[in-house]
Amino acid sequence: MILIDKFNNIPVEKQNTIINAALKVFGKNGYKKASVNDIAEAAGISKSMVFHYFGTKRDLYFYLIELCGNLIVGEVQEKFDPGITDFFDRIILTSEIEMAAAKKYPAAMSFLTSFYLEDCEEVKADIQAILAKGEGDRQKIAFDGTDFSKFKEGVDVKLVLKMLMWITDGFVNSTKNNEMQDYDKAYQEIFDCLMLLKKNLYKEEYLKD
Amino acid sequence: MILIDKFNNIPVEKQNTIINAALKVFGKNGYKKASVNDIAEAAGISKSMVFHYFGTKRDLYFYLIELCGNLIVGEVQEKFDPGITDFFDRIILTSEIEMAAAKKYPAAMSFLTSFYLEDCEEVKADIQAILAKGEGDRQKIAFDGTDFSKFKEGVDVKLVLKMLMWITDGFVNSTKNNEMQDYDKAYQEIFDCLMLLKKNLYKEEYLKD
DNA sequence: AAAGTATAGACCGAATCGGTTTATGATGCA
DNA sequence: TGCATCATAAACCGATTCGGTCTATACTTT
Numbered sequence: 001m002i003l004i005d006k007f008n009n010i011p012v013e014k015q016n017t018i019i020n021a022a023l024k025v026f027g028k029n030g031y032k033k034a035s036v037n038d039i040a041e042a043a044g045i046s047k048s049m050v051f052h053y054f055g056t057k058r059d060l061y062f063y064l065i066e067l068c069g070n071l072i073v074g075e076v077q078e079k080f081d082p083g084i085t086d087f088f089d090r091i092i093l094t095s096e097i098e099m100a101a102a103k104k105y106p107a108a109m110s111f112l113t114s115f116y117l118e119d120c121e122e123v124k125a126d127i128q129a130i131l132a133k134g135e136g137d138r139q140k141i142a143f144d145g146t147d148f149s150k151f152k153e154g155v156d157v158k159l160v161l162k163m164l165m166w167i168t169d170g171f172v173n174s175t176k177n178n179e180m181q182d183y184d185k186a187y188q189e190i191f192d193c194l195m196l197l198k199k200n201l202y203k204e205e206y207l208k209d
Numbered sequence: 210m211i212l213i214d215k216f217n218n219i220p221v222e223k224q225n226t227i228i229n230a231a232l233k234v235f236g237k238n239g240y241k242k243a244s245v246n247d248i249a250e251a252a253g254i255s256k257s258m259v260f261h262y263f264g265t266k267r268d269l270y271f272y273l274i275e276l277c278g279n280l281i282v283g284e285v286q287e288k289f290d291p292g293i294t295d296f297f298d299r300i301i302l303t304s305e306i307e308m309a310a311a312k313k314y315p316a317a318m319s320f321l322t323s324f325y326l327e328d329c330e331e332v333k334a335d336i337q338a339i340l341a342k343g344e345g346d347r348q349k350i351a352f353d354g355t356d357f358s359k360f361k362e363g364v365d366v367k368l369v370l371k372m373l374m375w376i377t378d379g380f381v382n383s384t385k386n387n388e389m390q391d392y393d394k395a396y397q398e399i400f401d402c403l404m405l406l407k408k409n410l411y412k413e414e415y416l417k418d
Numbered sequence: 419a420a421a422g423t424a425t426a427g428a429c430c431g432a433a434t435c436g437g438t439t440t441a442t443g444a445t446g447c448a
Numbered sequence: 449t450g451c452a453t454c455a456t457a458a459a460c461c462g463a464t465t466c467g468g469t470c471t472a473t474a475c476t477t478t
Contacts, residue, residue, distance in 0.1 A: 006424090033242045036467065046426045051468060156405065163402050166379030173378055193372050196365065200409040215455090245436065255457045260437060423476070428469105435464060445454075 004063065007053035018043040018053070020105055022064055027110030031061060032120040061123065065115060065130065068101075068108045075100050085147040087157075088198045091164055095190050098172070103183050109172055150206040160201065167193065213272065216262035227252040227262070229314055231273055236319030240270055241329040270332060274324055274339065277310075277317045284309050294356040296366075297407045300373055304399050307381070312392050318381055359415040369410065376402065 007015065021043035026034045036057050040047040054060035075097045084090060101108050118127055148157050171190060199207060216224065230252035235243045245266050249256040263269035284306045293299060310317050327336055357366050380399060408416060 010424090029238070029242060033238055035465075037465080047467090048427080048469080049425065052424080055468095057467065152409075155409075156401065159398075159401055159405060162398070163376060163405075166377075166383065167372060167375045168379070169382055170375030170377070170379030173382060174375065189368075189371070192365065192368055196368060196372075200361075200364075219455090244434075246434080256436090257438080257458080258456065261455080264437095266436065419478100421476100421478080423474100425473085425475100426471100427473105428471075430469070431466100432468105433464105433466065435466100436462100438459105438461070440457100440459075442456085442458100443454100444456100446452085448449095448451080 003055045018045065019064065019067065020107055022060060023105055023107035023111040026061060026064065027107050027114045030114055030120065031118055031123050058123065064111060068105070068112050071101050071104065071108060082145055085145055087146050087148060087150070088194050090143065090146050091194055092191065095168065099183055099187050150202050152201060152203050155201050212262070212264045227254065228273065228276065229316055231269060232314055232316035232320040235270060235273065236316050236323045239323055239329065240327055240332050267332065273320060277314070277321050280310050280313065280317060291354055294354055296355050296357060297403050299352065299355050300403055301400065304377065308392055308396050359411050361410060361412050364410050
């Protein structure tokens, strides 16, 4: 039985506990300062089990990268609909995708952003390679084909876009600290926020729904 | 000559380099995982100099807490005006305060938030004591006496407030990564953002200025 | 009972930790 | 000039922690 199969053969619930612990510790501390001790403790298992399942710290790290990558790609493929052109509906869509990912692995986003900015020499090269391969701009996927014509005259759409990014970023940040369990409530908050903006930034003729 | 005086006697520019390096490393890693080696390297001095100036890692940490605390308090006392009751003017005011602080020590906010959430046993008790003393709610200072009557009917002011917090939080976060030097430009972005919201969320009779 | 498996804890050498001592060169003052 | 003080970096210290391995034990499966 080869390393990672051992991990795949334990109960899924336990797998998720370990994955979430590892995502959290790596996400918070970055590769170098994240210690296997911390991960094991957060997962409630002994350190030797981590090595038993994954071989090395490095292998665990790249296992998580692939896991999260597939998770996001999967969610996008499942949920994303290029037929939706409304700006706010697009934002809602991407929020839903992120929310679904966070529901499965709460620390996934924290991990992915830390991974994106990782600069530890020991893993930097491989990360650059991975990032280069998936260079299909998030921004492009998210906003290509979006209809910007519904905004009132004088509204700086680029600024709105930037603002929305800050909002979602700040929101994700605020949920990172307090253990947010109620994702539906969280989603409702973001949704209300978007509706408020839509209502006040769109021309009136587009506000029927 | 007592420890910290040695630090006060070196050129101010060098002091600031060291302070900023320490704020950055502590802010990023938290107390425990921040190493004096990293701080010294970021500051471009040898590790022994850090101990020469501050005695211990712990002393340096609390020196920074007091420094940043005084910095913020000073900025608030200098800039805050309870006569300003307009919601957005208040937000702008607090943004200006934060921006002024960031201009002096770019990593100050990062450090203060990490300090606020610090849970390392070695310093936790003293931090709790400090936080308890300054329990004059930020929120209260920021919004007591604010005039919320200018908003359009149906605008959920609480939601706006929450949104604004996310925006500033997300904005600060986005500046943390890329070395933002141009604070005036950054300020302009936040300012534009607030004006956009004000223009679209206030009743029309309040939009003269 | 034998053989294999999951697991925790002891353990390893190497690296890093916070912190100290030492060596060196500059500075100031006599 | 000579002596003392200082700033500074590098070498160094014991202790801790690191990533990773080994061992002992309890539990399954046969």
